[in-house]
Amino acid sequence: MTARDDIARQREVALVDLVDRLLAGGVVLGGDVTLSIADVDLVYVGIRALITSVATAEEKGLAIAPAQGQPFA
Amino acid sequence: MIWAYAICDHPDAPLPRRRGLAHAPLEGIAVNGLLAVVSRHTQAPGDPALDALWTHERVVERLMVDRTVLPLRFGTKLPDADSVRSTLTARYDEFMAALDRVRGRVELGVRAMEPPREDGVPPAAIAATPARVARTGRDYLLEKLAHEQRNEHGAAALHEPLSAVAVASRRGRLQSDDEVLRAAYLVERADVARFRALVERLQHQHPELAVLCTGPWPPYSFVAVPQAGAMAGSAAT
Numbered sequence: 001m002t003a004r005d006d007i008a009r010q011r012e013v014a015l016v017d018l019v020d021r022l023l024a025g026g027v028v029l030g031g032d033v034t035l036s037i038a039d040v041d042l043v044y045v046g047i048r049a050l051i052t053s054v055a056t057a058e059e060k061g062l063a064i065a066p067a068q069g070q071p072f073a
Numbered sequence: 074m075i076w077a078y079a080i081c082d083h084p085d086a087p088l089p090r091r092r093g094l095a096h097a098p099l100e101g102i103a104v105n106g107l108l109a110v111v112s113r114h115t116q117a118p119g120d121p122a123l124d125a126l127w128t129h130e131r132v133v134e135r136l137m138v139d140r141t142v143l144p145l146r147f148g149t150k151l152p153d154a155d156s157v158r159s160t161l162t163a164r165y166d167e168f169m170a171a172l173d174r175v176r177g178r179v180e181l182g183v184r185a186m187e188p189p190r191e192d193g194v195p196p197a198a199i200a201a202t203p204a205r206v207a208r209t210g211r212d213y214l215l216e217k218l219a220h221e222q223r224n225e226h227g228a229a230a231l232h233e234p235l236s237a238v239a240v241a242s243r244r245g246r247l248q249s250d251d252e253v254l255r256a257a258y259l260v261e262r263a264d265v266a267r268f269r270a271l272v273e274r275l276q277h278q279h280p281e282l283a284v285l286c287t288g289p290w291p292p293y294s295f296v297a298v299p300q301a302g303a304m305a306g307s308a309a310t
Contacts, residue, residue, distance in 0.1 A: 015123070017182045017287045020245065020255075022126050025293030026146035027171070029077060029160050 075111045075151045076118060078132045079291070080143040080161070082172050084108035089135045094118040094128055102154050104161035107168055110136060111157065117150060133291045141176045143168060144291040171296050178240055178259050179289035181268055185231055185254040185282045187224075227282060228254040231275050238268050243294050253282060257294035265289060 076094055084103035093099050093112035102109045110132070118125065126147060133144045151157050161168070228244075231254050236242045239258035247255055260268050269286060276284040 014287055016248070017184070017290070018126055018130060020182070021144075021180075021257075021290055021293035022129060022147035024146075025257075025297060026144045026149075027080065027168075027296050028146050029149050029151065 074114055074117060075153060075157060076114055077109055077111045077145050077149045077151060077157065078129060079110050079136050079145055080168055080172075081108050081110065081136055081140045082106060082176075083140045086140060089132075089138075091132060091135050093132055094125060099132065102157045102161070104158055104165065107161050107165065109157050109161060111151075130291075137179075137291050141172050142291050143171050143175070143296045144293050175259065175292040175295055178261055178292065179265060180292045180294055181239075181258045181260050181265065181286060181288035182290060183231065183235060183254065183256050183258065183272060183284065183286050184252065185227065185279075185284045187251045187253060187281070188283045224253045227279065230279065231282075231284065232256055234271060234275065235268070238264055238271055241295055245294075257290075259292055259295045260289075262289075 076097075078093065078099075084101060084106065088099050088101050088110065091099065095112075095114060095118040097112035097114060097118075100111055100113065102111060129147050133142060136142045151160070232242070232244065235256070235258055239260050241259040243257045245255040245257065247253075258268065265288075272284060272286040276282070
């Protein structure tokens with residue numbers, strides 16, 4: 001595994017952990033929450049696509065701003 | 074409408090000046106010992122784009138610096154301040170008890186994966202391709218079963234020692250074939266360094282896995298009161 005793969009993978013972990021917690025964890029107040037569980041799965045798919053495209057762009061030498069707010073950066 | 078971030082204790086402590094979604098200022102709505110931290114909006118700002126998720130998360134993390142928080146699920150919206158007050162009143166005891174459970178503690182996330190092999194083919198893809206590993210359907214199923222048993226063995230080898238350092242733990246539903254463990258641990262703040270050192274040691278003992286630890290997070294996986302055991306994905310089953 002290259003260093004770049006490694007970084008992309010770590011980003012993916014932070015993002016997936018974020019989505020896990022914010023969209024599927026936490027206290028639910030009443031019924032008015034934006035996303036259903038099916039929607040959450042779609043967000044995971046979107047994140048994987050995003051990470052793949054970031055990794056690909058970096059491979060091609062394109063500058064990508066680092067993902068915001070890594071939880072323990 | 075009102076967007077809610079978290080419920081916390083210490084309603085008298087001043088709120089941070091950090092802005093919420095759509096740059097709206099934070100407000101507190103208090104009922105006795107409880108405070109809901111919210112922002113007001115004319116339009117729902119809840120599109121789950123990544124920067125909105127991080128904004129919500131950073132508000133909750135900021136609150137966690139000087140008080141105990143119950144993070145609310147992203148997308149929690151209420152029509153007005155009165156409905157926030159009536160919810161806090163109706164579930165007062167439940168929220169107080171939940172605050173007591175997480176006080177002084179943080180959540181750490183651990184995920185273990187099989188790294189892709191040198192040729193770039195993930196191990197799970199090989200297991201899923203019968204022609205490459207076995208001649209018959211039966212062989213394929215046996216291979217798949219062996220793969221799952223190896224993974225469960227690997228997951229337990231990580232989860233058991235980590236649970237021993239934690240106050241509580243939750244295992245989540247695996248989201249992809251290369252995942253071996255996806256878990257959340259509620260850890261005393263004083264034990265975070267010890268927990269991280271243990272993760273490093275376990276990574277060292279299991280070089281065949283990529284073990285990644287994130288956090289400290291607000292205790293998202295340990296506050297879901299009515300749906301007990303609902304760390305993340307497991308709520309779907």
